[in-house]
Amino acid sequence: MPTLKPPNLQNKIIIQITDTHLMDQPETEFVQINPEQNFHAVIDDLLQRFPHIDALIHTGDLAQIANPETYTRYQNYMQKLGIPFFQIPGNHDDLAHFPFHTPDPIPTVIELGEWSIILLNSAVQGQTDGWIQTEQLQHLKQILEQQLDKNIILACHHHPFAMKSHWIDQHKLKNTEEFIHILEHFKHIKAVIYGHVHQDSKHVWNGISFLSTPATCVQFKPLSHNFALDDMAPGYRYLQLKENGEFETEVFRLKNFSQKIMQEISGY
Template structure:
């Protein structure tokens, strides 16, 4: 069995700077790393599915690389819409996948871990002022994905933007623009066990091309659950979380863990039936 922890949407700023002037994302990231290291010592790798920083600053990437180096297992990092791919690549040269460029202009890479092929896709769109927040895989990366899937065993795909409409209007407006082309690639392969992503800062489950997809909450703030077009874009300080994905025999089971603690566990009495 292969076990992967997932963090997403760190939104780090340079040390000493609060994200959006109010959120201590650095503290949340440290707490999340500590929680995973203490609770899940058996993981085989960590996936960080985008928005490593909030504004693409070099000092923020250097801080992120230092913090993520506290994991004793491989850390697979991909960019999100808030990231600067060139700056991210420079800071993460020592991390898996950044020593080579599989697709020009895209930070996508592939890894074999515990009998599972992890395919990390880059959905970020480059812009000089980081004003583009929609996602795009692009034809070249889709061709690379198609070829990679054709020669792999069980596959876990990691990406930032969910490849489906989530029902939150203001997030769907900055969703993945070539989701249909992506679904067509998926439909040609039967070895993909799960797609994991972030971007929406919420737990969301769906499927694309017959493949189960799971988006997980952010490390710090979340996006308001607004399932109507009238609610304006907003964030909420709901509990920070991470994902744990277990893959065995071509089957995946996924869990959400919460970073913070909510009191000591209450154990079941040995003489009482175990119920929840």
């Protein structure tokens, strides 16, 4: 399997996965696929490509059946990999059982040399739409002020800007204006990464790259007015964070992957 050129040892390698939609039992199917098998196949692929990973970040919808057993199974599996891993919730997750790294609404900060990654919770219990609560945004502003000497990447679940897919754009981050009002005052924010939209995209605002990433589960068809699934393979995002404040990123998808998707559903 081809790999990218080995990075400078001072650079940091981050992997983003998202939207695993794990069931309560590993053998249980969802829209005629097995989310657990997809998830494990993605992990196997990224481990083959990248023997050293500084952090793996899951940007939400970890669970489709969001009970303690699902989260425990995920954590047990990830701990065996020996990679620092972090997760933030999505709209399908249960905030009462979700394994936060810091008490909500305090953002988790992952410090990696010249870089910091700040994890935000945009999930609201019982709602599909996203919202970053005011108290959390206040914490974010304080962290950004304290870390002016760092290069910053933010992570959340919901997409801040429209994807031009009517059905999913109804469920974007609903206080994007409040969110970017904070971001526009800081020049050291390099990127915002997120999930929710089950597809790869890039949007640049105020010099900041806003990046969505394919799901390990099923994919959504881009630029679709109504809910529609795509036949693209599952994937993940690689980010190489450089000492000079620049970064490289690429999306990888599973090769020779086929699955029979239930195309008749109207949403989930």
